[in-house]
Amino acid sequence: MKVLITGAAGFLGSHLCDYFLGCGHSVIGLDNFVTGNLDNLAMASKNSNFSFRELDLINGLPSSLPAVDAVLHFACPASPKDYFKYPEETLKVDSIGTFHVLEKSSRDNAKFIMASTSEVYGDPEIHPQPETYWGNVNPVGVRSVYDEAKRFSEAATMAFYRNRKLDVRIARIFNTYGPRMQVNDGRVVPNFISQSLNGEKITVYGDGLQTRSFCFVDDLVRGIYKYTTIEDPKYRIVNLGNPDEYQILQFAKIIVSLLGDGSEIKFEPLPLDDPKQRKPDISLAKEMLEWEPNISLSEGLLRTIDYFRKQIKNTL
Numbered sequence: 345m346k347v348l349i350t351g352a353a354g355f356l357g358s359h360l361c362d363y364f365l366g367c368g369h370s371v372i373g374l375d376n377f378v379t380g381n382l383d384n385l386a387m388a389s390k391n392s393n394f395s396f397r398e399l400d401l402i403n404g405l406p407s408s409l410p411a412v413d414a415v416l417h418f419a420c421p422a423s424p425k426d427y428f429k430y431p432e433e434t435l436k437v438d439s440i441g442t443f444h445v446l447e448k449s450s451r452d453n454a455k456f457i458m459a460s461t462s463e464v465y466g467d468p469e470i471h472p473q474p475e476t477y478w479g480n481v482n483p484v485g486v487r488s489v490y491d492e493a494k495r496f497s498e499a500a501t502m503a504f505y506r507n508r509k510l511d512v513r514i515a516r517i518f519n520t521y522g523p524r525m526q527v528n529d530g531r532v533v534p535n536f537i538s539q540s541l542n543g544e545k546i547t548v549y550g551d552g553l554q555t556r557s558f559c560f561v562d563d564l565v566r567g568i569y570k571y572t573t574i575e576d577p578k579y580r581i582v583n584l585g586n587p588d589e590y591q592i593l594q595f596a597k598i599i600v601s602l603l604g605d606g607s608e609i610k611f612e613p614l615p616l617d618d619p620k621q622r623k624p625d626i627s628l629a630k631e632m633l634e635w636e637p638n639i640s641l642s643e644g645l646l647r648t649i650d651y652f653r654k655q656i657k658n659t660l
């Protein structure tokens with residue numbers, strides 16, 4: 345298969361490049377580095393089946409791009425800190441940008457895999473969240489640039505499915521972590537680990553009783569690969585994530601105990617519209633893809649800590 349991956353230099357995009365290349369496919373990566381990093385592509389770049397183009401998806405795709413068999417649309421700032429910093433870019437890449445890649449998929453008759461998110465459920469009133477839940481999103485809140493852009497991308501994807509018979513698959517990805525997250529991207533895993541490694545206090549927002557469910561990147565990438573390669577999927581929208589749920593304060597204590605450094609915790613204000621609970625119902629993924637995460641939180645965190653330790657050492 346020849347695969348086009350947008351957001352290839354990002355955290356998830358770069359792991360996907362490596363995984364697809366490792367399975368013998370050809371990969372074309374696209375990125376404008378707004379939140380990505382060329383270093384993430386060090387492994388992919390050694391593979392002769394990999395090519396890369398630096399471009400901003402909002403401006404469209406060059407006609408010189410070869411035809412592909414699948415398009416994985418992962419370009420979009422994903423950390424709240426990043427999409428607060430780039431609100432317009434976030435809205436555009438998951439609307440105008442999504443249209444450009446949908447048109448490319450349609451021209452090539454290629455499968456289209458959309459990186460959607462648990463954020464489409466907003467601050468959920470149903471727990472855990474099944475794919476049938478329509479969500480509880482503040483359409484004008486600070487997170488709306490991301491949440492509504494993703495909801496728009498889902499609507500656009502389904503329009504191409506219904507009107508053009510495009511073979512689409514929407515993956516609603518829940519909090520995923522692992523090596524290659526940017527140390528300073530502001531998400532909870534890089535924040536807590538880097539604070540702990542730097543001997544700083546760990547910043548828990550609010551009372552820390554809000555919950556998240558954390559999936560290690562290798563599990564997620566394996567799920568995306570299965571969803572991409574399955575023929576004639578029964579479900580066009582699937583949650584992918586790890587259903588093990590933790591309160592954020594509990595999560596901070598787990599990281600402190602894994603690092604064994606006795607870091608202190610300090611409480612800071614809860615950001616606006618921060619969802620109070622989040623946990624995926626992964627019944628559909630289990631049934632259709634025979635997929636579920638199998639890397640434990642402590643194993644995933646130890647591998648991530650190892651990565652951040654090296655990153656921090658290299659910047660000293």
Ligand code: NAD
Nearest residue numbers: 351353354355356376377378379380401419420422517520
């Ligand atoms: P990331 O910020 O590391 O990667 C996003 C990549 O997209 C970056 O390399 C960035 O430079 C690139 N990009 C952004 N706008 C672009 C544009 N206009 N043109 C070209 N490239 C552009 O984030 P990530 O965590 O790897 O997330 C990747 C995708 O997965 C995103 O679409 C995100 O919404 C989705 N997702 C991620 C998570 C998660 O927990 N990591 C959860 C849900 C959904």
Ligand code: UDP
Nearest residue numbers: 424530531532533535547548549554592618
């Ligand atoms: N969080 C925190 N301290 C931090 C960073 C995040 O307590 O230094 C909390 C945040 O308020 C949220 C959860 O951790 O409740 C997950 O935040 P993240 O930004 O990683 O992702 P989100 O799921 O909110 O998009």
